[in-house]
Amino acid sequence: MGIAVRLNDVSKKFGSFFANRNISLSVEEGAIHALVGENGAGKSTLTKIIYGMHLPTSGEVIIQGKPVRFTSPRDAIAAGIGMVHQHFMLVPELSVAENIILGHEQTALFRSLPLKKAKALIQKDAEAYGLAVDPDAPVANLSIGEQQRVEILKLLFRQAAIMIFDEPTAVLTPSETDRLFATLRSLRARGKTVILITHKLDEVLNVADTISVMRKGEIVGTVPASSVTKPELARMMVGRSVLLRVINTPASPQEIILNIHNLRYLTQTGEEKLHDLSLNIKAGEIYGIAGVEGNGQSELVKALWGLAPAGSSLSGEATLKGKSLIGQSPATIARMGVSHTPENRLRHAVILDYTIAENLLFGRHRERSFHQGIGFNKRVIKAYTETMIADYDIRCTSPDRQPLSDLSGGNQQKVVLARELGRPDISLLILAQPTRGVDIGAIETIHKKIIEARDSGMAILLVSSELEEIMALSTRIACFYKGSVRHEFSQEEVELKRVAGHEFEKEIGLYIT
Amino acid sequence: MNPKSLRLLIPMLSAVSAIAVSSLIIVMAGSDPIMIFQKMFRSTLGTPYGVGQVVFRMTTLVLMGLAVAIPFQIRLFNIGAEGQLLMGTFAAAMTGAMLPAAMPSAVSITLCICSAIAAGACWALLAGTLKVRFGVNEVIATIMLNFIAQGITGYLLTYHFAIPSTVHTPQINANAIIPSFDSVTGLVTNSPANLSTLLTAGVTLLCWILLFHSRFGFEMRASGIQPEAAQYGGINAGMHTLTAMGIGGAIAGLGAANLVLGYKHYYEAGMTGGIGFTGIAVALLAGAHPLWILLSALFFGFLEYGGLTVNAWIPKDIFMIIEAITIILVISFSALGKRWL
Numbered sequence: 135m136g137i138a139v140r141l142n143d144v145s146k147k148f149g150s151f152f153a154n155r156n157i158s159l160s161v162e163e164g165a166i167h168a169l170v171g172e173n174g175a176g177k178s179t180l181t182k183i184i185y186g187m188h189l190p191t192s193g194e195v196i197i198q199g200k201p202v203r204f205t206s207p208r209d210a211i212a213a214g215i216g217m218v219h220q221h222f223m224l225v226p227e228l229s230v231a232e233n234i235i236l237g238h239e240q241t242a243l244f245r246s247l248p249l250k251k252a253k254a255l256i257q258k259d260a261e262a263y264g265l266a267v268d269p270d271a272p273v274a275n276l277s278i279g280e281q282q283r284v285e286i287l288k289l290l291f292r293q294a295a296i297m298i299f300d301e302p303t304a305v306l307t308p309s310e311t312d313r314l315f316a317t318l319r320s321l322r323a324r325g326k327t328v329i330l331i332t333h334k335l336d337e338v339l340n341v342a343d344t345i346s347v348m349r350k351g352e353i354v355g356t357v358p359a360s361s362v363t364k365p366e367l368a369r370m371m372v373g374r375s376v377l378l379r380v381i382n383t384p385a386s387p388q389e390i391i392l393n394i395h396n397l398r399y400l401t402q403t404g405e406e407k408l409h410d411l412s413l414n415i416k417a418g419e420i421y422g423i424a425g426v427e428g429n430g431q432s433e434l435v436k437a438l439w440g441l442a443p444a445g446s447s448l449s450g451e452a453t454l455k456g457k458s459l460i461g462q463s464p465a466t467i468a469r470m471g472v473s474h475t476p477e478n479r480l481r482h483a484v485i486l487d488y489t490i491a492e493n494l495l496f497g498r499h500r501e502r503s504f505h506q507g508i509g510f511n512k513r514v515i516k517a518y519t520e521t522m523i524a525d526y527d528i529r530c531t532s533p534d535r536q537p538l539s540d541l542s543g544g545n546q547q548k549v550v551l552a553r554e555l556g557r558p559d560i561s562l563l564i565l566a567q568p569t570r571g572v573d574i575g576a577i578e579t580i581h582k583k584i585i586e587a588r589d590s591g592m593a594i595l596l597v598s599s600e601l602e603e604i605m606a607l608s609t610r611i612a613c614f615y616k617g618s619v620r621h622e623f624s625q626e627e628v629e630l631k632r633v634a635g636h637e638f639e640k641e642i643g644l645y646i647t
Numbered sequence: 648m649n650p651k652s653l654r655l656l657i658p659m660l661s662a663v664s665a666i667a668v669s670s671l672i673i674v675m676a677g678s679d680p681i682m683i684f685q686k687m688f689r690s691t692l693g694t695p696y697g698v699g700q701v702v703f704r705m706t707t708l709v710l711m712g713l714a715v716a717i718p719f720q721i722r723l724f725n726i727g728a729e730g731q732l733l734m735g736t737f738a739a740a741m742t743g744a745m746l747p748a749a750m751p752s753a754v755s756i757t758l759c760i761c762s763a764i765a766a767g768a769c770w771a772l773l774a775g776t777l778k779v780r781f782g783v784n785e786v787i788a789t790i791m792l793n794f795i796a797q798g799i800t801g802y803l804l805t806y807h808f809a810i811p812s813t814v815h816t817p818q819i820n821a822n823a824i825i826p827s828f829d830s831v832t833g834l835v836t837n838s839p840a841n842l843s844t845l846l847t848a849g850v851t852l853l854c855w856i857l858l859f860h861s862r863f864g865f866e867m868r869a870s871g872i873q874p875e876a877a878q879y880g881g882i883n884a885g886m887h888t889l890t891a892m893g894i895g896g897a898i899a900g901l902g903a904a905n906l907v908l909g910y911k912h913y914y915e916a917g918m919t920g921g922i923g924f925t926g927i928a929v930a931l932l933a934g935a936h937p938l939w940i941l942l943s944a945l946f947f948g949f950l951e952y953g954g955l956t957v958n959a960w961i962p963k964d965i966f967m968i969i970e971a972i973t974i975i976l977v978i979s980f981s982a983l984g985k986r987w988l
Contacts, residue, residue, distance in 0.1 A: 441878065465881030474879075482879040485869045496869060497880035499862055508861040 136199065138163040138296050138327040139184060144193030146179055151531060153179040155351045157193070161296075161344075166318055166328040168338040168359070171348030171371055172573035174529055174542035177331045180348070181298050184329070185217045186210035197296070216294030218285045220301045226274035231256060233273055234288050252291070259290040263320050264313070279310035286317065296327045303337055304571055307427070315341045333371075333573040335364045347371055372575040380581040383589070384629065385609040387416035391561050391593035392438075395451040399433050399617070402445035407433040409617040410450070417561070419625070420584065420594040422608030424601060425646045430617035431597045432477065435566045438595075439474050440464045454562055465500070470561075473554045477566035477597070479543075483550045490533040490541065491519045494553050501558070522552040527579055544576035551580055555587050563587060563594045569603060581607060601639050605632055613645035621645040657984035664980070665973040672972075676965045683957050690956035691949055697956070699828065699838020705948035706844045706905045711926025712944050713854050714767075714899035716935035718785075720858060721871035721891045727774060727789025728899040729923025730796035731767040735900025737800045738766035739907045740914030741808065743819025755823040760904050767900020768893045770796060775892030779885040785892070793923075804916055815915035825909040841909030848941075850898060855937040857894075867891060899923065925951075928974055932981070946977075 139161040146154040154176045161167045169177045182188045183195065186204030195202055197213050204210045207217075224233050235252045253269045260266055265283040273281060282302065289297050299318075303311045318328055318341055332338055338345055339359055346356040347370040355370050392415040399408035407430045415421040425431055433442075440462050442448055452459045454470055462470070476482035484493050495504060495515060504510050504518070519533050526548040530536055538546060551568065565584065569577045584607060588594055598604050604611060611623040623631070623642075631638040670680035691697040714728040742762040746755050774788035808816045827841040828834055858864040870877035870884040877884055906918060929947055933939035950973065954966040 439879070463881065463883075464879060465883075468881055476879055481873070482876050485873050485876055487872050488869065492865070495865075496876075499865055500881075505862070508863070509856075510860075510862065510865075 136163045137161065137196075138198060139329070140196040141180075141184075142194040142196070144180075144183060144190045144195065146183060146188055147191045152351050154183070154190075157353055159346060159353060159356070161327060161329060163198075163327050164322060164325045165343040166322050166330055166341055168330045168332060168342035168345045169348060170331075170333055170335065170338055170345060170367065172333065172542075172544065172575050174545060175348040175371075175573075176351040177348055178300065179351075181217070181300060181329065181331060184210070184296075185215060185298060211292060211294070214293065214295040215298070216289030216292060216296070217298040218282065218289065218300065218302060220304060222281050222285055224273045224281055224284060227272065229270050229272055230267055230276070230284050230287075231269040233284055234269075234291050238292055255291060256287055259287055262324070263290070263317050265317060278305045279307070279313070282306070282310075282314065283317075294326075296329065297321065298329045298331070300331050301333075301571070302330070303332065303334060311337070335367050335574070338367070339364060349373055368574055371573070380578065380585060380606055382585060382606060382632070385419050385588060385625070387419035387609060387625070388591065389417055390414045391417050391455060392595070393451070393453050395453075397434075397437070397448070397450035397452055399430070399437055399442065400447045401433075402443070407617050408437070411618050413612060413619055413622075415562070415593040415595055417593050418588060418591050419609035420588050420596050420607050422596045422598070422604040422611045423614050424598075424604045424611055424642050425614030427599050429614045429646070431614055432566070433617075435474070435477070435564055435595075435597060438467075438472070438564055439476075440467050468497070468500075468557075471559050472562045472564065473557045473560045474564040475547075475550050475554050475566060475568055477570065479547055479550055479570075484538050484546060486539040487537055490523075490528070490530050490536055490538055490549060491515065493538045493549050494519055494522055494533075496553070498553060498557060503558075522549075522556060526552040526583070527576075528552065544572040547572050548576060548579065551583060555583055560587075560592050563592045564597075565594060566597045567599065568596070569598070569600070601642060605635075605638060605642075611642065613642055615646055657980055661977045661980035665976045668972055668976065669969040672965060672969055673961060676961060678961050683961055686957050686960065687953040691953045695835045696838045697952070699835030699840035700952045701945070701948045702828075702835070702844055703839040703841070703905070703910065703948075704951050705944045706840070706847045707902050707922055708925060708929050708944035708947050708951075709847050709851060709940055710898050710902045710905070711923050712929030712933060712940040713851065713937060714771075714895045714902075714923070715926050715930035716895075716933065716937065716940060717854060717858070717898070718771075718891045718895045719930060719935040720864075721867055721887055723775075723778070723785050723871075723888065723891060725771065725774075725789055725892065725895050726786055726927065727771060727792050727923070728895070728926045729919060729921060730789065730793035731770045731896040731899035732902045732906075732919050732923050733793075733796040733800050734770045735763035735767040735903040736907050736918060737803065737914050738900070739763035739903035740816050740819060743823040743908065744817045744913075746820055746823060748820050748822065750820070750822055752822040755820055756825060756908060759819070759823050759908055760901065763900040763903035763907075764897040765900070767902075768897040771892045771896020771899070772889060775889045778892075779888050800914070801916065804914065808914075814917075815911075815913045817913060819908065819912050823908060824912055825904060827909065839910040841905065843904040843909045846901075846904060850901065851937050851941060854894075854898075858937065863890075899926075932974070932978055947974075 137160050141157050141159045144157045171177050183190050186207045186209050231253050256269050267280050267283050342359045345359050347354050394413050397408050397411040436442055528545050528548045569580055609625050611628055612619045613621045673680040673683050691701050711728045715725050718725040739759045743759045774785050777783040777788045778785045825841050825843050866882045867887045870882050870887050874884050929943050933943040950970050
């Protein structure tokens, strides 16, 4: 087999910062080559170099034996390279087939589109690689998994031989993930080269042939997937032994903080999202909600944060230390001692164009201690920023200048958590998907902080689609199904069964499906 | 090339290309570009009177620029500075004429300015309310309100308040007049520049502080950039829409201080002459940043008055073309500069 992509001593500098330093890498033709590493390790920069979005500062890129110098993705596409981005590049209003041929119409400007021919080709590819999707459906109507299939079909339509997947499983459900892996294997079987970027180690070990581990802009090792274990990979990534499971000391719950009684939530269209939901959360415990997404978890979190959209209706009770949360604004709820990390971090929790320091302040800017005159007390804020950055190990160069969008996903999430966990006088902390898109090293930090917060006496509501996370952190676990609690595991049960691991996972699985 | 030298290169490139293109047009119109440029500079920046004229125009332009820029920070496009200015000038002129003549100067001026600000703010708030309450696009609302403002002021002037056989209202009280620089300092002889320029500088500084150094601005800009995140952060976006429009309109109305109280001393048909629309260009060229607006308004003020001074040698129409092309060139180059940096 030949070498599809070879990098010789490639470096990329942004200002004085090395995003990639002396990278040498060979990707074999017809193999699945995974790039793993923490957020901010330089994986994305490296793939952007291969895909022509960045020019390397120094070094050589060789594609299929030929040295190349891509100045735009167009050059890379012409050389047979394709990329499935984490955020899909699709036009929602157009149909699947139209999206696939967009930019590659192969027809004169004013001739009609060769849709029929294209559809036949798409159909053939779809069958060959298990990528079933209706070519006439508008993309807006597709699920995330289907949209990803369209992206892959797009690459196949352009006859890409080298395909880069940037965190393809971050947005997929477990069954969609299995399906994607089947597709990746069939791509490999037909001689395509796949470069897979991820930080989920189980997946890499499952699907990849070769694994390259990146840390702080460098490749620290390239190993065959068959000869390495998960803890070994984790150690290579982080540079030290990591606890894949946080040490969860026994909790000692106190009085009830949040009490929900017969809560009912109807959407604008009359769909019942919460059905007579009753639960309570005590001070000093983590109440984990396990469930398949779409069973009312998001609506519960929205309702508790005062953001039930106009037109929806809420009935029943939700009280914080006896005071009702229903009908209050987010600002009031925050003042009552509630803190919240929303599940969609990029859209709801941060202002990407604001600096890191400003984002650490955002949402807490009403706190008196930060104020001075009509503005902010710069000295207090500088001290606060520095403490938070050190405390949560937020990796950045200049918090007062760098916009938040400069940071990797994991570091962005640390900013959000630092801000929300640091609020003074919190009695209830609502965490929705606190480690989604976050790497192992950061997860460890975040989990420790959550346990610390619990021990300081907060009541914590934890919503996560990662069962492992729910099991590792929770004091009690509620199994959510169709908008109500189908089963609740008591503290004793959880502590007893946590050690059983897989067995417990299966038991929870029974209650949530 | 390193970014620092680029940062200097961009404005120079745009200036050079603007001069080159205008020279070409002047030659085509049958004049000598060097002579024209000389005359322009000599009669604007070369004489105290010329400087005064440029400063006078710049003052109104700064206010119009701010009136567009502040709503722009929350992603609202205020096309209505012209209408808000019209309402402001009319209100100031009427108040100035109706106040008792014996009222002290400080009180008279303050009352006139307050009425202008209130008129401008109300006019903009109408558009803001339509947006928040009914979701009417603010571009359409402000354009329509411009027509309505024209109608109202035109009607009131013609049928009720104009001095017979003129197109202007009676003079305002002597006590409501903002003194000219000439009368106070003896500089910029006979030019319309007046002390409202100082007021404008203060307002610009206030806007800068409000936007970039206050909690209000912190919230307002956030709800402009990411409205949903702002909502999660407990920020009331509707309130900020109203205040941003209100402040914009108030500043547009304040233009009356320069035009009515400082210069004409009455309201006259057509006295605003579309300067509210030039304000859009002023704000965009400055990237809606208050301090850059000072520079961008100076540039536009220079072009406007400079164009007038060379009227004898080059037709007004040709100069209009030159002015517009220069603006397009400067904006294109600064956009290019942002991509390079």
